[in-house]
Amino acid sequence: MEDIYILGIESSCDETSVSIVKNGYEEIATVVLSQMDTHANYGGVVPEIASRMHVENITIVIEETLKKANMNMSDITAIAVTYGPGLIGCLLIGVETAVTLSYIYKKPLIPVHHIAGHIYANNLVSKMQFPLISLVVSGGHTELIYMKEDYSFEKIGGTLDDAVGECYDKVARVLGLPYPGGPNIDKLAHTGNDTYDLPIPLNDNTYNFSFSGIKSAVINLVHNEEQRGNKIRKSDVACSFQNRAIESLTKKTMRALKEYNVKNLIIAGGVSANSELRNKFIELSEKNGINLTIPNIKYCTDNAAMIAAAGYFAYKKGIRADYNLKAQANVDLF
Ligand code: KG4
Ligand code: ZN
Numbered sequence: 001m002e003d004i005y006i007l008g009i010e011s012s013c014d015e016t017s018v019s020i021v022k023n024g025y026e027e028i029a030t031v032v033l034s035q036m037d038t039h040a041n042y043g044g045v046v047p048e049i050a051s052r053m054h055v056e057n058i059t060i061v062i063e064e065t066l067k068k069a070n071m072n073m074s075d076i077t078a079i080a081v082t083y084g085p086g087l088i089g090c091l092l093i094g095v096e097t098a099v100t101l102s103y104i105y106k107k108p109l110i111p112v113h114h115i116a117g118h119i120y121a122n123n124l125v126s127k128m129q130f131p132l133i134s135l136v137v138s139g140g141h142t143e144l145i146y147m148k149e150d151y152s153f154e155k156i157g158g159t160l161d162d163a164v165g166e167c168y169d170k171v172a173r174v175l176g177l178p179y180p181g182g183p184n185i186d187k188l189a190h191t192g193n194d195t196y197d198l199p200i201p202l203n204d205n206t207y208n209f210s211f212s213g214i215k216s217a218v219i220n221l222v223h224n225e226e227q228r229g230n231k232i233r234k235s236d237v238a239c240s241f242q243n244r245a246i247e248s249l250t251k252k253t254m255r256a257l258k259e260y261n262v263k264n265l266i267i268a269g270g271v272s273a274n275s276e277l278r279n280k281f282i283e284l285s286e287k288n289g290i291n292l293t294i295p296n297i298k299y300c301t302d303n304a305a306m307i308a309a310a311g312y313f314a315y316k317k318g319i320r321a322d323y324n325l326k327a328q329a330n331v332d333l334f
Contacts, residue, residue, distance in 0.1 A: 080311025
């Protein structure tokens with residue numbers, strides 16, 4: 001059978017990334033150009049700056065990826081691109097680039113949902129086993145997804161308010177930590193103790209999550225301590241917050257695994273880079289004989305390898321876009 005090389009493009013937020021993946025599992029070359037240092041000056045991603053930087057960088061990143069792979073466009077089978085969800089101005093750059101390449105080089109164009117990409121980052125670690133449950137934890141999403149087979153996504157639960165990554169970032173802001181908040185809470189939490197009494201939100205028997213309550217509890221705690229003139233122990237707040245947030249994720253995921261009787265648990269999205277979340281799931285999986293897959297750290301946050309990996313299965317399923325493909329800021333996977 002002829003090898004299939006997918007060129008993936010990701011530009012939904014503040015990473016300009018291009019990657020070539022062979023037959024869905026084998027990463028040939030990836031370039032990720034992060035704008036994190038620029039946005040850190042503003043305490044968060046500035047959409048206008050992000051899209052302008054994507055315009056400046058996208059062709060350079062494509063050329064670098066091809067050079068790294070020692071390939072040219074004639075070696076590529078199809079072009080996969082994140083069409084949503086994300087920042088509209090940022091998505092537009094990736095989509096327009098992919099449409100142009102597809103038109104010039106006469107290659108099929110494959111639209112990839114950003115979350116499908118995060119899920120398929122796991123195939124670059126080991127072949128996903130179906131049926132499976134995927135816990136998606138990112139800056140915009142917190143969901144439990146059941147997959148009967150490749151490219152079939154059934155939501156069994158999700159956050160009713162904030163996404164867990166968004167909550168990490170907001171708590172970091174309350175504690176005065178620099179952007180990006182998630183990794184900084186992760187680091188700080190390891191130097192503290194679980195001493196503050198914070199609630200596990202939505203501690204019920206559904207598969208839904210809620211993170212706005214725990215965020216408010218942290219805000220109230222910090223304000224109350226300040227008003228009393230007490231010094232807040234930031235590392236202890238970080239540790240207590242992180243433990244409650246992760247407890248809520250592990251508890252519901254473990255219950256879903258029992259009910260759905262799956263062959264594989266996979267974790268996806270930026271928060272899967274969190275060291276405590278990784279450790280807790282590794283520990284629980286070993287204890288309960290669960291086949292766990294977590295992406296390599298570098299492919300937990302946004303990158304194009306995951307888009308090319310997902311693009312392969314979309315390609316196999318016959319999913320195609322025409323030159324009218326539109327970027328969509330909000331779009332469901334289901
Ligand atoms: O998947 P991603 O790169 O972008 C979205 O699709 O949203 O995820 C970014 C989110 C941010 O909220 C960031 O703070 C969080 O992932 N994050 C982490 C860690 N690394 C990234 N949260 C907790 N601990 C980490 N180590
Ligand atoms: Zn993402």
